[in-house]
Amino acid sequence: MRTALILAAGLFAAPAAAGVPEALDQHILPGFDRFVQETGALARTAEEDCTAGTVAPAYHAAFDTWMPLAEVKIGPSDTGALSVLFWPDDRGFTPKALNGLIADADPVVTQPEDYAEVSIAARGLMALDMLLFDPAYDSADPYTCQLVTAVAVDLARQAETLQAAWADEFAAALRSAGAAENATFLSPQEAMRALYTQVLSGLEFTADQRLGRPLGTFERPRPRRAEAWRSERSLRNVLLAADAAQSLAHALAETDLPLTDAAMVSVREAAAKVNDPGFQDIDDPQARLQVEVLAQEVRSLRTAIANEVGAPLGIAPGFNSSDGD
Structure with a gap:
């Protein structure tokens, strides 16, 4: 206290x-x-x-x-x-x-x-x-x-x-980042970077884990590695995670984010083409393709946020969001 x-x-x-x-x-x-x-x-x-x-x-x-x-x-x-x-x-x-x-x-x-x-x-x-x-x-x-x-x-x-x-x-x-008494965030920029990191790392996780894990490989898809597949929430969670990243990006930004918003539209359009909300049909080549496209669009959303939010913050596009620095 x-x-x-x-x-x-x-x-x-x-x-x-x-x-x-x-x-x-x-x-x-x-x-x-x-x-x-x-x-x-x-x-x-x-x-x-x-x-x-x-x-x-x-x-x-x-x-x-x-x-x-x-x-x-x-x-x-x-x-x-x-x-x-x-x-x-x-x-x-x-x-x-x-x-x-x-x-x-x-x-x-x-x-x-x-x-x-x-x-x-x-x-x-x-x-x-x-x-x-x-x-x-x-x-x-x-x-x-x-x-x-x-x-x-x-x-x-x-x-x-x-x-x-x-x-x-x-x-x-x-x-209070930057205040003399604040030993957690030594500058306002540190606080901003900490939250910005969450946006990028969250989208990485969605593309690589929520989508990448069930995709597995073409020869060996892993549908039962999808998040919450039993309750058929896998696709729903992808969309909610992407929406959250867009929302947090807007909160952090000082300007409009047209590229980010357009990328989110593409995420929703790709998601609408996925038939199985639990990703259990990805052993079918066409169904797999739709999930792969969705993963690409999530990565494009991450790139858009990096360009529109990260670049003005002076954080290079090659910044590794999982490092937290």
């Missing part, structure tokens, strides 16, 4: 970086407010009726509100985001963790305050994705039903923790 007060005081000691307040006030902080609201509704729904058919709509609403925040992985979200959305999961840790809980009938599901101590693979949105949409799990089974509720309640608590951490401390650190 003392740190938060010091950083908040720094708001008056140094000018905020242009675009940083807008990114916080228009995109990030309202995003966490919505995520808290929808995960709270998800938890209440599961507590009243934890069967898949009842919980699924609230799950989708919560997932929708997470996607604009999913690739903002700085500050509290640097580690906090992992237990909200544990993916990719090449080694199948999520089914192993869930199956272990079910096999042992672990009483942790009746102790919500303790569920935060279980493996992150058994927490968050992807655990719910499996419990609600994989036929291997029966949400009508009493223990599985309790497990659904435990994951939902834990997710709502994670949302509240992240929201508070951003609102109470980290947002102040970004706003």
Whole structure:
């Protein structure tokens, strides 16, 4: 709390970086407010009726509100985001963790305050994705039903923790970048670069992971490596992630972004041609081509943002967004 007060005081000691307040006030902080609201509704729904058919709509609403925040992985979200959305999961840790809980009938599901101590693979949105949409799990089974509720309640608590951490401390650190008391961001430019990095790295992740992983190779496509394929959210998540990048880019920019907006139109047009929302048909050459085109358009969106937002910031096109510097 003392740190938060010091950083908040720094708001008056140094000018905020242009675009940083807008990114916080228009995109990030309202995003966490919505995520808290929808995960709270998800938890209440599961507590009243934890069967898949009842919980699924609230799950989708919560997932929708997470996607604009999913690739903002700085500050509290640097580690906090992992237990909200544990993916990719090449080694199948999520089914192993869930199956272990079910096999042992672990009483942790009746102790919500303790569920935060279980493996992150058994927490968050992807655990719910499996419990609600994989036929291997029966949400009508009493223990599985309790497990659904435990994951939902834990997710709502994670949302509240992240929201508070951003609102109470980290947002102040970004706003007061360059203030003498601010040891996190030594200049306004550092704060701006930190947020800009999230835009580019998020689009990299979408192209390389959300689209590249299920594509695999032509000889060996990997459709079941798609994100949230069981709930048929794979395409939906790509679009939400791209929309989020466009929104955050606009918040950071001081001018209009015609190239970025045109590139986003192309992303939507390419997405409209993808037939299977879970990317499960990409072993078909034509279906695969449509997903490849979508990946190209996402990369074009990244290039447009780099040119229209990064270049005015003095960040070279060859900047590696995953480095964070």
